[in-house]
Amino acid sequence: MHRTRPQHIPFSTKKVSIASGKSGSAREEEPRTTTWFFFSRSLTSVSRSRKAVPMAKDRPWSSTGLMLMVALTLFGCESDETACMANDNIVDLQSTTSPIHDPTIIAENDTYYVFSSSPLGSFYTSTDLQSWRHAGEVFTDIPAWLAQAIPEADHIGSPDISFYEGRYLLFYQSHISNTCNAATGLATNTVLDPLHPDYLWVDHGLILRSTPFYEDIGIYCGDENSTFNAIDAQFFVDGEKKPWLVFGSTIGGIKLIPLDPLSLRPPVKAQYTTLAQRWLFLNDPIIEAPYLIKMGEYYYLFLSFNHCCLDDKTQYQIRVGRADKITGPYFDKDGWPLWLGGGTPLIQRDGAFIGTGHGEVFSAEGRDWLVHHAKLPAQNYRAHLNIRELRWNRDGWPSVCGQATD
DSSP states (O other): OOOOOOOOOOOOOOOOOOOOOOTTOOOSSOOOSOOOOOOOOOOOSSOBOTTTSOBTTSOTTSOTTOOOOOOOOOOOOSSSSSOOOOOOOOSOTTSSOOSOOSOEEEEETTEEEEEOOBSSOEEEEESSSSSOEEEEESOSSOOHHHHHHOTTOOOBEEEEEEEETTEEEEEEEEEOTTSOOEEEEEEEESOOOTTSTTOOOEEEEEEEEEEESSTTTOOSEEOSSOBOOOOSOEEEEOTTOOEEEEEEETTTEEEEEEOOTTTOOOOTTOOOEEEEOOOTTSSSOOEEEEEEEEETTEEEEEEEESOSOOGGGOOOEEEEEEESSTTOOOBOTTSOBGGGTOOEEEESOBTTBEEEEEEEEEEETTEEEEEEEEEEGGGTTEEEEEEEEEEEOTTSOEEOOOOOOO
16 A cells, blocks of 8 residues: 655744753743754654653654654743643544544554544544544454453443554453443554555453442442552553553542563552542542653653533543652642642643543654544534644643744
């Protein structure tokens, strides 16, 4: 199948701000026009730490340990405060991008792939990040093991795509709504192009399971080691090539567990670390969709707060915190710990879009991007794919910023 190289997205050529990754390292003067930073972005097959260290979703054809020098100039987002006007979604809404919910993205050769929550694992392709087309389904039916574990399972939800040790990994989940009766599974493929002769998804079954401790209540879930909800998993490999799984939601909070590098399953007596949590007595206590990256000295944890699907009443939004160790503790920009409900707001709504959430970060076309879904009230709250440029201020905090103007 002939592929054309991704077109350069026609953005302004104004200078871009990038973070040094050092807290409290504000510079005295105004942003300069030629400031260089070096990031160790090993574009390996493994980690989804997209920013500076192994980025699983970065181009898998890059050699392990490749040092990518990013020469970007500082762009002032007005101040170091969190407020930056959200820039336009670059996705062409006339292309077949709706409904896309809980998107996850990766590139193979010259094609971008987005996987979405759907009944059987829909995925979409693009060569320019703007125009997308539906390209197929991962499964032809709900996997047998999942149907047996959760007979009510009717979807392949919250997919997470990455590249590790020569294979594409697709973690996915299904659950019973409004409970933490959930299961996370894993499917793999050696290629993503459906027309390639080696294209074949192989399902590896159950990876993580949470079951209610009390069936009549259904809110206290987990296993014998911890309380958690087995949804929204993200595969991550740290700088020492150690694989992890970050996952979870409101019940039990956001968890981190190590994985066996061969089986990609947690050990029998897994050590669960709580990275973030919110209190159940809040009016809208939902926390979900964790996403880890590594930028410079810090691990950044992106999260979604509040209920995703309340139409015009939704307050769904993306927040972020960071830590100097993968296991935390994570703090927001104001120093409040994420395990006590902290999180610096990144984006909540933008123009006509509301319910902006379930985000992840990736690099393409020489820029960093935030990919997430958002809903349009004018289209009966259909979920659309949104891709916006992500920028970093002088203290190493991200913002979804508009373009510089003369």
